[in-house]
Amino acid sequence: MTEIPEHLLKRSKAAKAKADGAEGEPASSVPATTTAAATPVAKPAAVPAKAKAVIAAKPVKQDPPYVVAAKTRKKMPFWAVGALSMLPLWGFLYVRGMQPDIKKDTSPMGVGNGLYSSAACAGCHAADGSGGTGRALYNGEVLLTFPKIEDQLNFVYTGSSAYSLAGLTTYGDPNRAGGAHASSGYNGAAMPAQSQLTGGSLTDAQILAVVCDERYNLGGAMAKVTAGDATWTKEYNAWCAPTAQNYLDLETGTKTFATLTGVGTKPRATATG
Numbered sequence: 575m576t577e578i579p580e581h582l583l584k585r586s587k588a589a590k591a592k593a594d595g596a597e598g599e600p601a602s603s604v605p606a607t608t609t610a611a612a613t614p615v616a617k618p619a620a621v622p623a624k625a626k627a628v629i630a631a632k633p634v635k636q637d638p639p640y641v642v643a644a645k646t647r648k649k650m651p652f653w654a655v656g657a658l659s660m661l662p663l664w665g666f667l668y669v670r671g672m673q674p675d676i677k678k679d680t681s682p683m684g685v686g687n688g689l690y691s692s693a694a695c696a697g698c699h700a701a702d703g704s705g706g707t708g709r710a711l712y713n714g715e716v717l718l719t720f721p722k723i724e725d726q727l728n729f730v731y732t733g734s735s736a737y738s739l740a741g742l743t744t745y746g747d748p749n750r751a752g753g754a755h756a757s758s759g760y761n762g763a764a765m766p767a768q769s770q771l772t773g774g775s776l777t778d779a780q781i782l783a784v785v786c787d788e789r790y791n792l793g794g795a796m797a798k799v800t801a802g803d804a805t806w807t808k809e810y811n812a813w814c815a816p817t818a819q820n821y822l823d824l825e826t827g828t829k830t831f832a833t834l835t836g837v838g839t840k841p842r843a844t845a846t847g
């Protein structure tokens with residue numbers, strides 16, 4: 575047996591230890607992690623490539639036809655903006671124009687026509703004047719009772735109870751065709767007083783207006799005026815025409831039933847001639 579010299583053994587040990595240290599370190603930790611991390615890094619590299627293709631395609635994309643149409647068609651003409659902005663005003667005037675403007679008819683006939691309904695006359699005498707709780711006014715009936723408008727004005731002002739209270743058994747023309755009308759002789763009912771001064775709600779001008787409606791519209795006297803009858807035309811012009819002086823005087827307060835010739839505010843036995 576040959577003995578290996580001591581210094582060679584030491585050199586050999588040192589070389590072995592060095593070799594162990596160099597090989598052992600990479601094998602124990604580093605390779606395990608580096609291989610695992612290397613795989614995911616390689617895969618994502620493919621995705622950005624696709625994304626790049628999509629991004630590259632976008633600028634080439636065409637507008638849909640309706641967008642192209644909207645971009646290329648003519649814009650609204652400048653004058654049309656102003657014209658169209660007036661549409662609501664036009665609509666408002668149109669609707670107003672379609673409504674009958676009752677307030678505008680300030681003539682006695684126009685005012686009276688409205689009052690006949692709103693002042694409840696129609697409730698007792700019917701819308702066409704054919705009567706009900708109250709006597710019939712149409713077909714010339716009211717003209718037979720009151721040949722003169724002054725007497726009808728007086729009667730509507732006072733009401734028929736005032737006649738009874740004054741001891742008068744009839745009102746209107748005592749020689750009326752069909753007989754004089756008795757106070758409270760119709761259905762046992764009375765004609766309510768209409769003046770604001772007798773418990774009613776109407777002014778003198780309003781009483782005249784509604785009486786004009788009863789005589790010339792419901793009663794049928796307008797036909798006589800149209801036919802050229804001198805007596806009826808004279809009465810109409812004085813009391814019920816749009817320019818009738820008596821109506822204007824009552825409206826302005828220049829005159830009242832108390833001061834108007836032939837009317838008066840007290841019930842009376844016979845109709846004025």
Ligand code: HEC
Pocket residue numbers: 690693694695696697698699707708709710711715716719726730734735755756757758759760761763764765766768784785788
């Ligand atoms: C509550 C029911 C009632 C109301 C409302 C009424 N009347 Fe009368 N009217 C009568 C009655 C009832 C008579 C008959 C009077 C009598 O017999 O005394 C009459 C009679 C008359 C007459 C006489 C007719 C004739 O030929 O004898 C006139 C005109 C008249 N009324 C006008 C009017 C006017 C205008 C109004 C509305 C402002 C009116 N009346 C509202 C009940 C009514």
